[in-house]
Amino acid sequence: MAPAPSLEHVLEKLDAGLPQALDRLLEFLRIPSISTDPAFAPDVRRAAEWLCRDLVELGFDASIRDTPGHPMVVAHSQPGSGRKLLFYGHYDVQPVDPLNLWDNPPFEPRLEDTPAGEVIRGRGSSDDKGQLMTFVEACRAWKAVNGELPPGLVLLFEGEEESGSPSLRPFLHDNAAELHADIAAICDTSRYSDGRPAITTQLRGLYGEEITLRAADRDLHSGSFGGLAANPLQILCNAFAGLKDANGRITLPGFYDGVAELPEALRRDWDSLGFDPAEFLGGVGLKDPIGEKGRGGLEMIWSQPTFEINGMSGGYTGEGFKTVLPGEANAKVSFRLVGQQDPDKIQKAFRAYMAGFIPADCEISYKSHGGSPASHMNISDPAFAAAKQALTEEWGRDAAYIGAGGSIPIAGDFQQILKMDTMLIGFAKDDDRIHSPNEKYDVESFAKGARSWARILAALA
Amino acid sequence: MAPAPSLEHVLEKLDAGLPQALDRLLEFLRIPSISTDPAFAPDVRRAAEWLCRDLVELGFDASIRDTPGHPMVVAHSQPGSGRKLLFYGHYDVQPVDPLNLWDNPPFEPRLEDTPAGEVIRGRGSSDDKGQLMTFVEACRAWKAVNGELPPGLVLLFEGEEESGSPSLRPFLHDNAAELHADIAAICDTSRYSDGRPAITTQLRGLYGEEITLRAADRDLHSGSFGGLAANPLQILCNAFAGLKDANGRITLPGFYDGVAELPEALRRDWDSLGFDPAEFLGGVGLKDPIGEKGRGGLEMIWSQPTFEINGMSGGYTGEGFKTVLPGEANAKVSFRLVGQQDPDKIQKAFRAYMAGFIPADCEISYKSHGGSPASHMNISDPAFAAAKQALTEEWGRDAAYIGAGGSIPIAGDFQQILKMDTMLIGFAKDDDRIHSPNEKYDVESFAKGARSWARILAALA
Structure with a gap:
């Protein structure tokens, strides 16, 4: 039996180690792991190697797993008596064109002070290297405090997410037994648009x-x-x-x-978000929502x-x-x-x-x-309530179950191939400019993201 | 007073002079008067000069008239006591791309025997040099027989028809008094698809x-x-x-x-043409006509x-x-x-x-x-009946009044600016490949076209 984790110490460790964690992230961001451009294939592999080496040093049983495309990185912590958690992220990044619109070279990342707070500027800072490292840093602090990693973890990092994930489904099929867990977590989404923490529980x-x-x-x-x-x-x-x-x-x-009609519990959560369709559409030069009268704006884009x-x-x-x-x-x-x-x-x-x-x-x-098909997570699984509570405590704001109008194919793949639901928990913000020049990730997102995972891991333990 | 024309002699003269008339046409066709391509501007002018010189030699009062674009050629015969006729044609030609699809260089025209009869092969043979020369040759034979040109003619030859006629309307406005006649004739259309002679009397x-x-x-x-x-x-x-x-x-x-509903007289003419919509559409890979039930195929494309x-x-x-x-x-x-x-x-x-x-x-x-707007010619003008009768006699088949689904802007311009109707009489065939590689004009179209004009000129005299 692992010793009972001392969450407070893990959180303190994360706060104290933030400068070093940021240094690690910047080092990771310097590797131009653009998966769509064959010219960058060696860099994609270098990013996989960097990540794998870090996980091995941390005590994971980690390895690079070749595919017909870019490699996967798979890591296991020691088995535990509780439920298993699969964590997914991707270490490849989007192309950087048009380069002339970047204020700073995309692969020379740096910390910047902005009126809205300090940010990490560079390609991949938010999508998805910065996000995936929140989980790795939580594990690192956990290990430092508890002497061992959180038990029962499988980590899966992909290098083809930005180029259509051609190898993912075959890899899941071929390694289903190894990768299966009780529940999955993906850190590749945003907080709700007002900044409050959220778990995406359904995708069209x-x-x-x-x-x-x-x-x-x-x-x-x-x-x-x-x-x-x-x-x-x-x-x-x-x-x-x-x-x-x-x-x-x-x-x-x-x-x-x-x-089906929207369940009352979700309707309440969605109503509480104060979504204003006119404001939402105003951001793209429109103002009048189309679609069925009598349905809410979030209902139209998330569940119709x-x-x-x-x-x-x-x-x-x-x-x-x-x-x-x-x-x-x-x-x-x-x-x-x-x-x-x-x-x-x-x-x-x-x-x-x-x-x-x-x-x-x-x-x-x-x-x-x-x-x-659409993905609807079974939020009666207690992991959802535990994670929601953990997020609420970390951010000091009620975390919400939200939907997404688009598809995140991997959540469907996990359901279909690995037979498990996924908690989509991400800390990005809508203004992170992912896929665009001058991508950034708030230092707050990074720091509180790692603290969020520490709390979730403790809650699930 | 001019001597009374002897039509039989004019027709004999045309038949006897056909080889020389074809030589003249081939010489005219060798000038690459492509109006859309500025590189060919000197050739366009050369074609105008060739045509003007021929008309002057024939006894016309002919001149080259500059415009902001390519020049017009305007020619007058001696005044007469009867009605004035304006004849229009264009001496410019379409581009020749793709050149590799021509079996013979487009501007090295030649006579060719084909299973369907002898043809003149080359760019402009049908559209419109060959057609306009049918009228000039009729005038030449007329002069040879009668000692003078048909009286009361105005000839107008344009060099920009294949590039949108940008100078035409201003030129008509500026020279309205000089160009006005009682009726116009344009030789830039085809016979009906079964080869029978036709006068186009309405255009959408x-x-x-x-x-x-x-x-x-x-x-x-x-x-x-x-x-x-x-x-x-x-x-x-x-x-x-x-x-x-x-x-x-x-x-x-x-x-x-x-x-308006189609006048009974036109409906009878159109019905007599035996148009088969399924056969017409079959030529382009379709078979089922769309549009209003109960209306004929020609009615749909010509007058609806x-x-x-x-x-x-x-x-x-x-x-x-x-x-x-x-x-x-x-x-x-x-x-x-x-x-x-x-x-x-x-x-x-x-x-x-x-x-x-x-x-x-x-x-x-x-x-x-x-x-x-649509152009509908006033076919109660006796010139129409006279021309129709002349065509019927020349071709040994009932000439028909037909419509056209497309616009021929110049016919509208003549109506609006010069206040006269136009007889659209052409001898081209649907398989002449105008605007395409291997354009041709049947020697029969050329020879009987010239004879047709001789008959029409005699009938109008």
Whole structure:
């Protein structure tokens, strides 16, 4: 049996060791581990090696695990008698273009004083090196105080998250027994927009289609053929217009099967966040929410399904005007899915619906993308309540269960392949400029993030 | 008084002089008078000079008239006591790309035997040097037989038709008195598709709009914003879908004001052409005509108005998939107009209709193109019946009054600026490959075209 952890000492250790922890992070950030650009492959590996070496020094049983792409780093602490926790983060980073918009070179990270407090500036500081190191630093302080690591941990660090995670699912399949735990934690999300700590407990799924509609075998002259020849852009418009009713509800038969009303407990948590749709939309130059009347703004983006036209093209789109009657039209469309909506069933319904618009002499073809159901975590698992309480204590503000309108595929992969739910707990802020020039991570996010994990680990112990 | 023309002698003269007439045309075709490419400007002028010299030698009072662009050639025959006729053609030609698809260099024209008869192969042979020379050769034979040119002719040859005719309208305005005649003839169209001679008596007008619909001030993530933020592609689809009813009729209020039912005489002529929509569409890979039930195919493309989406773009349209919620969508749309439809009134109705779809926080902007009403010639002018009879006699087949789905702006310009109707009489064939590699003009089109003009000139004399 490990000695009972002394949480207070761990937190003090974290505070005292913050300068050294920041030094380590800066060293990690100096490695340009851009996963999408093959020219940086050696740097990606160097980042994996840096991380693995740090974990080994800390006492983890850590190793680099090769994949067809960039390697994984897997680390285990000693077994314990309690529940196992899998922690996930990624050590690769986004490209840095356009470089001229950076005030400081992206891989020469530094601490900066800003009116809003001290920040760590550099590519990967928030997404995700800074975030993943909050967990590693919590483990380090734990070890220093307790003489051993928190028991029953599996750490999984990926190097391909910013390039679509091609190796992740096969790796999870091949190593399912080794990686399985009772619950997972991912540190790659943000606090709620007002800065309060949050656990993301549901994510919308996605089903997308690239559509090609072929009518005539060439672009036609609209004078010679207009009035007789089918216009594929018009056909797509007719179909897409009919997909939503006047209230914004999607008209596909059976579409809302498996869409439950929001549970009262979550509605209360979400209401408490004081979300203002007009303010939210104001940030991007809009002000009037679309969609079903009578539903809250967060409900619309977190727990209602959508249909969106993501892209559309056809005919003449260059400078000036050509009276073309296009032979082909293309569209990319997607549905965000919630609850138990089944991507396969919706694909069938959508394609059957579209078929009703396609004249016999035209041809529609599809290329599917996505196809992942929504992820809803089982928040009755006591780990959620324990983590929520720990976050509330650390930040001095009520932590909230929140949703996310987008997908985080890895949370779905953990559910499907490793059969476990995930606590999505991150400390980033909406203004961290991830994926953009001048990415930063607040020193407060980093310091209190590490303290948060220490509290969560103690609560779960 | 000129001596009474002896038509039989003129036709014999044309037949006997065909080899020399073809030599002249080949010489004219060797001048690469590509008007869109500034590198060919000296060649365009050389073609004007070649044509002007030929007309002067023939006895015309001909001159080159400079414009801000390429020059016009204007020629007058001696005045007569009868009605004046303005003849129009253009001596510029289309570019020749892709050059590698030509079996023979485009400006080394030659006579070729083909299974369908002898053809003149080369750029401009059909569009429009070969066609305009049919009229010049008719005048030459007339002069040889009668000792003087047909009286009361004005010839106008343009060098910018293939590059949008930027100088034409100002030139017509500035020289309206000189150019005015009782009726015009343009030789720049085709015979009906089955080869029978035809006079085009009505052309659809055009009104077009480039539309920019701005919603958010950037492309959004469809996960974060989908369900709350307006999607400009969806809005355009909704609007365009609503523009046509289930029967294909356009729903704009007042849209059909000024659209008359087809006169019985024209309906009979058109019915006699034996147009088969399925065969027509079969040529471009389609088979099922769209549009109003109960209307004939030619009626739909010649005398019914249309709405077409000529181009549309927005969001992510590259390879693969991005779950973008676009900030902007663009469309180019146009209406083909008939009868007395007023482009300005339709523009107002269209913009008012669109406004009903645009949320208060989005912004739509327009750039108008076209805006020309339909041209309907007054076929009760006896010149039409005389020309139709002359064509019937020359070709041994009933000539037909036909329509055209597209616009020929110059016919509208003649109506608006010179206040005269135009007989659109051309001898080209649908397989002449104008604007494409290996353009040709049938020797039969050229020879019988010249004979047709001789007959028409005699009938109008």
